[in-house]
Amino acid sequence: MSKTVALIVAAGKGERAGGGVPKQYRRLGPKPILVHAYDRLASHPAVHDVVLVVAPGEEERAQEVLARRKPLAIVTGGATRRESVRNGLEAIGATDRVLIHDAARPLVPGSVIDRLIDALRSADGAVPVLPVADTIAEAGPVLGPVVDRSSLLRVQTPQAFRFEAMLAAHRAWTGDEPTDDAQMVRIAGHEVAIVAGDPMLDKITVPEDFAIMEARLGDRTFRTGMGFDVHRLADGEELWLGGIRVPHSQGLLGHSDADVALHALTDAILGAIAAGDIGQHFPPSDPQWRGAPSSRFLEHAAALVQAAGGRIEHVDLTIICEAPKIGPHRDAIRARIADLLRLSLDRVSVKATTTERLGFTGRGEGIAAQAVATVSLYEAHP
Ligand code: MG
Numbered sequence: 025m026s027k028t029v030a031l032i033v034a035a036g037k038g039e040r041a042g043g044g045v046p047k048q049y050r051r052l053g054p055k056p057i058l059v060h061a062y063d064r065l066a067s068h069p070a071v072h073d074v075v076l077v078v079a080p081g082e083e084e085r086a087q088e089v090l091a092r093r094k095p096l097a098i099v100t101g102g103a104t105r106r107e108s109v110r111n112g113l114e115a116i117g118a119t120d121r122v123l124i125h126d127a128a129r130p131l132v133p134g135s136v137i138d139r140l141i142d143a144l145r146s147a148d149g150a151v152p153v154l155p156v157a158d159t160i161a162e163a164g165p166v167l168g169p170v171v172d173r174s175s176l177l178r179v180q181t182p183q184a185f186r187f188e189a190m191l192a193a194h195r196a197w198t199g200d201e202p203t204d205d206a207q208m209v210r211i212a213g214h215e216v217a218i219v220a221g222d223p224m225l226d227k228i229t230v231p232e233d234f235a236i237m238e239a240r241l242g243d244r245t246f247r248t249g250m251g252f253d254v255h256r257l258a259d260g261e262e263l264w265l266g267g268i269r270v271p272h273s274q275g276l277l278g279h280s281d282a283d284v285a286l287h288a289l290t291d292a293i294l295g296a297i298a299a300g301d302i303g304q305h306f307p308p309s310d311p312q313w314r315g316a317p318s319s320r321f322l323e324h325a326a327a328l329v330q331a332a333g334g335r336i337e338h339v340d341l342t343i344i345c346e347a348p349k350i351g352p353h354r355d356a357i358r359a360r361i362a363d364l365l366r367l368s369l370d371r372v373s374v375k376a377t378t379t380e381r382l383g384f385t386g387r388g389e390g391i392a393a394q395a396v397a398t399v400s401l402y403e404a405h406p
Pocket of ligand 1: 254255283284
């Protein structure tokens, strides 16, 4: 299977966009610009890894805004964009294809990535382009003659290349600073295909661009998911509830650590983004989940929300059992869930109830849990 690595260049100073910090670290809707680009690329099924190139001294800030996302590498950029890309390429080592992208274009449509990768089947490089709609005239102290715009194209990123061709072009480069990577590959004698670009890929350059891009992010909508789970109590098992170990005479039976509370919560989050259920993501028949900590399931669901460009707003969990008493552990469970989901405590609710000694929970045969999760998503529209 051929491999694609995305290389995001985020090494610029981005001062024209204002705000006192480089624009790639400024927030656009739910997250920093750089993280938009990262998530769009990293969540594309054809992209295996992401390498990020940042300005010297920004490595820590970059990892901080990426939170738990794990790039293949965070590389220190050079004095020019070309040097920055070169550093990133050298850090990739080996791959079949590379997508080179500027972080200042946060909204990367998956359809453009599809077209680029498809075009690489018959070319060494591919770029997304758009026609020029405005009249273009030569600059001067007064208006110069009109340039024939039918012969012009706006070239965007990401740009896709066969990795070896791109790396060789960079290593051999002796010319002036190129404006993009496609020109380097083209000048090295390779064919660069053009595919349809997308206005969503416009670059953020000046402060006004933020408002335009926020509008393109679309309307923020809220979705709610629910989850429910039951596990049987048995002797000789550890009891895991809400991500913590609770001292009790019995524990829950299950393939993983059987944390019924985290299972209900995971299903609630998956439900909010219509991403199936926990059994589809972590089949009980798969031996790798034997005894697995359910925190991994919950973190996976949270990562899916992130990849969809969403944010978990609130979760509400109810644990249903006669014993143990949940009250003494409630704060620890809340704190643990807040930590796993990277939420503030006021967004995590943990409740407990009994069933008045009725039914299986009342007889102490098992523990049930139900959960509700609210997620906000930006519905992108061009
Ligand atoms: Mg379960």
